[in-house]
Amino acid sequence: MTTLQEPEPVAPISEELVERAWKDAPGIPGFFTTVDHKRIGIRYIVTAFFFFFSAGVLALFMRAQLAQPNSHVLSAETYNEFFTMHGTSMIFLFNTPVLAGFGNYLLPLQLGSRDMAFPRLNAFSYWIFLLSGIFIYSSFFTGHLPNGGWFAYTPLTSTNFSPGINLDFWGLGVVFVGISTTVGAVNFIVTTFKMRAPGMTLNRLPIFVWSMLVFSFMVIFAVPAVTVAAGLLELDRIFGTQFFNPAHGGSTLLYQHLFWFWGHPEVYILFIPATGMISMIIPAFSRRALAGYLWIVTALVTIGFISFGVWVHHMFATGLPPLALSFFSAVSLLITVPSGVQFFAWIATMWKGKVRLTTPMLFAIGFLLIFLLGGITGVMVAVLPFDWQVTDSYFVVAHFHYVLNGAVVFPIFGAIYYWFPKMTGRMLDEHLGKISFWTMFIGFNVTFFPMHILGFLGMPRRVYTYSGDVGWNSLNMIVSLASVVFAAGTLLTLWNVWRSYRGGALAGADPWGADSLEWATTSPPPDNNFDATPVVASRHPLWDQRPLPVARSGPDDATHALGLEGAASRTAALTGGMRAEPGATFPIPEETVLPLVLALGIAAFFVGLLVKVVLVGAVGVAIGVIGLLAWAWKTGEEPS
Amino acid sequence: MTSWSAETFPTVLVEPPEPVRRGYDKAWWGMVVVIGTEGMIFMVLLAANFFLRATAKQWPPSGTELPELFQTSIFTAVLLGSSLPIFWVDWAIEKGHMRSVRIGLALSWLMGTAFLVHTILDFQALHFGWRDSSYGSVYYVIIGLHALHVIVGLLFSLLVQLKIALGRIDRDRHLTLTVFSLYWHFVDVVWIFVFSSLILSVHWR
Numbered sequence: 001m002t003t004l005q006e007p008e009p010v011a012p013i014s015e016e017l018v019e020r021a022w023k024d025a026p027g028i029p030g031f032f033t034t035v036d037h038k039r040i041g042i043r044y045i046v047t048a049f050f051f052f053f054s055a056g057v058l059a060l061f062m063r064a065q066l067a068q069p070n071s072h073v074l075s076a077e078t079y080n081e082f083f084t085m086h087g088t089s090m091i092f093l094f095n096t097p098v099l100a101g102f103g104n105y106l107l108p109l110q111l112g113s114r115d116m117a118f119p120r121l122n123a124f125s126y127w128i129f130l131l132s133g134i135f136i137y138s139s140f141f142t143g144h145l146p147n148g149g150w151f152a153y154t155p156l157t158s159t160n161f162s163p164g165i166n167l168d169f170w171g172l173g174v175v176f177v178g179i180s181t182t183v184g185a186v187n188f189i190v191t192t193f194k195m196r197a198p199g200m201t202l203n204r205l206p207i208f209v210w211s212m213l214v215f216s217f218m219v220i221f222a223v224p225a226v227t228v229a230a231g232l233l234e235l236d237r238i239f240g241t242q243f244f245n246p247a248h249g250g251s252t253l254l255y256q257h258l259f260w261f262w263g264h265p266e267v268y269i270l271f272i273p274a275t276g277m278i279s280m281i282i283p284a285f286s287r288r289a290l291a292g293y294l295w296i297v298t299a300l301v302t303i304g305f306i307s308f309g310v311w312v313h314h315m316f317a318t319g320l321p322p323l324a325l326s327f328f329s330a331v332s333l334l335i336t337v338p339s340g341v342q343f344f345a346w347i348a349t350m351w352k353g354k355v356r357l358t359t360p361m362l363f364a365i366g367f368l369l370i371f372l373l374g375g376i377t378g379v380m381v382a383v384l385p386f387d388w389q390v391t392d393s394y395f396v397v398a399h400f401h402y403v404l405n406g407a408v409v410f411p412i413f414g415a416i417y418y419w420f421p422k423m424t425g426r427m428l429d430e431h432l433g434k435i436s437f438w439t440m441f442i443g444f445n446v447t448f449f450p451m452h453i454l455g456f457l458g459m460p461r462r463v464y465t466y467s468g469d470v471g472w473n474s475l476n477m478i479v480s481l482a483s484v485v486f487a488a489g490t491l492l493t494l495w496n497v498w499r500s501y502r503g504g505a506l507a508g509a510d511p512w513g514a515d516s517l518e519w520a521t522t523s524p525p526p527d528n529n530f531d532a533t534p535v536v537a538s539r540h541p542l543w544d545q546r547p548l549p550v551a552r553s554g555p556d557d558a559t560h561a562l563g564l565e566g567a568a569s570r571t572a573a574l575t576g577g578m579r580a581e582p583g584a585t586f587p588i589p590e591e592t593v594l595p596l597v598l599a600l601g602i603a604a605f606f607v608g609l610l611v612k613v614v615l616v617g618a619v620g621v622a623i624g625v626i627g628l629l630a631w632a633w634k635t636g637e638e639p640s
Numbered sequence: 641m642t643s644w645s646a647e648t649f650p651t652v653l654v655e656p657p658e659p660v661r662r663g664y665d666k667a668w669w670g671m672v673v674v675i676g677t678e679g680m681i682f683m684v685l686l687a688a689n690f691f692l693r694a695t696a697k698q699w700p701p702s703g704t705e706l707p708e709l710f711q712t713s714i715f716t717a718v719l720l721g722s723s724l725p726i727f728w729v730d731w732a733i734e735k736g737h738m739r740s741v742r743i744g745l746a747l748s749w750l751m752g753t754a755f756l757v758h759t760i761l762d763f764q765a766l767h768f769g770w771r772d773s774s775y776g777s778v779y780y781v782i783i784g785l786h787a788l789h790v791i792v793g794l795l796f797s798l799l800v801q802l803k804i805a806l807g808r809i810d811r812d813r814h815l816t817l818t819v820f821s822l823y824w825h826f827v828d829v830v831w832i833f834v835f836s837s838l839i840l841s842v843h844w845r
Binding site for chain 2: 117118182185186187194195199220221225227232240241242243245248249251253254257261509510519520521522532534535546547549550551552553557558562563577583584586629635
């Protein structure tokens, strides 16, 4: 349905009304009480990037230690602590939250909504993320860093072999940060189903929204496993239960099953939103619709399902029965099919389009090349006999850095270049961006490709040094030098962000000529996102619906919030059903300190467990209970 | 196509689409998803229980006195029965029978509290601790976690009852009550699985 009427000027909404309804309190109070998804999303991204750079520094220390044989840059103990914190930071504190941050910022904008379904819960999930990050990183100040690897296998991590509180930071921290991820996922799911602009059927959702939806469902069903794994580990450590103690009927293998039942879906939890970003960037710079939309959506959902059936391929060397090994090997090979479908859809989109090589597009193409290699090595390690040869060698390190660093971090950098104009209203410097890309791309490949060869030459993972007569010296030196190049490339982007934030070229609403709704509003968007809610009739509203139809406020309760009156009264429309018809109005909660209080209560509880002081934990529980009750008390009674 | 200077995208006002009265509020859906993830926690814990059981020579380990069955079965019936008044409450609130709602909530709260008291007494009467064997660990942790959910449900119920007493919940506005009833049914259903996996199945070998 295209409108043939002349665009009638939308009566400007009174600035003052919007101010009064949406402006956060100025200064410090506003900082701690805001529920605006845009502020929260940016905070998520900034906080996550702090952990990214800190994990990078740890990695550089590790490479300095491994550059030459028998060196003494780090002691064995410090090396263990650093590689544990590197993995923990990258998985728990950077990759997952940064994707949640982009989801937070973009989902309401791409759905044409004024905020998330649960804005206060959104603030809560950020505070939990921040506090859990501080909790894990406070181990640096106590000098007792977690040192059992980011996977914390038992029995190494039982109190017999790892006394002290080093590992408790990890175990409690993982349970702690899991709360944030889970709460965020609940929010994404309900937002996608109940906050779509009228007419936005599931068939018209931007692929990034689809990817965040799959991400969320996977989080809902996978994170409980790591919560239980880390939780039972801590119960063993703090309260002396016998879950993982074979002497009393426990099982060390149980820990690995629990951990990888989350761990494998987790890599796809990270990978799927990254591909969602790629599926937004490639069509925008190929000037055509994504080829095979339905194929891509099906592939995302299929990957989500299959990823729950492959966790044992992390345990091929643990002596399981052959039938189980064959099954999991076969399923691991199967997952390449939907991934391949996505890959060919991207290639077809570029093939049939007119490609513009902007920085985001360069990152997308770089991603394709790296992901291809990571995918191929993935197929190799899915094959049992091959895996037995390379398991626990640097080949595996190379493989998962190709897929987790190359195929997740590169799309995230592309996303920064792509959406930074929307978030700040200023363009990132293209020239500097391209230099940053090439530095990162070359640095990345020269860092991680030789690791495959090191693995073939027998260099094991998780060793802090090696002797000089086994033929690993020159390759390790190359890897270490290249890692500095890769780090420099990421710093160039950081500098670019810093510079452009203060004085980049003005972006305007739609600098890329893209197709999804976030580009219909100003850059940065106003506090209310959209003055009037767009009415969607196409998969690419900004390409097919010029001018964009926006709704008037209707007379009844359900459609009242669609138009300007909704923006003035801080309300949003709840939609539902296949066609996203308006069903009710929901008042967006006012700013509140409750989420922070509740998060602090939970933090106190975990600190109490860590230092084993009952009083601290009890205070935390009390604050938490009071906070929850106050929250449920304040929840407005909507007609149901 | 590229508009480097355009400040906003051109728009045109149209009539809003027809509203459709449908389905549940977002908070209800939120609770459904939370129940999904909570249910998964219990599933993973029960899977761990069966994994340990499958790898053990004898389950529970020899010398472990089995948990009490008869009383626990009675209180299982009490807990599952506490869902019935909630079904009644769900029906009554739609009709606006506030007195039935109050009686039903109070009844279900008392039944839930009776179950919780029984669980605490059962823990005290047990002849094994969580340190003695992996069976003891599983028993205390899973049943304790379920009891924690019962406590949360009872607090939640009190909050709903307070809201009703203050007249904040009525026939047309009762979201908190609807979400609570969903949660309470979930806590009851989980107990069926916990009870049969940890208590019933070790008696019926």
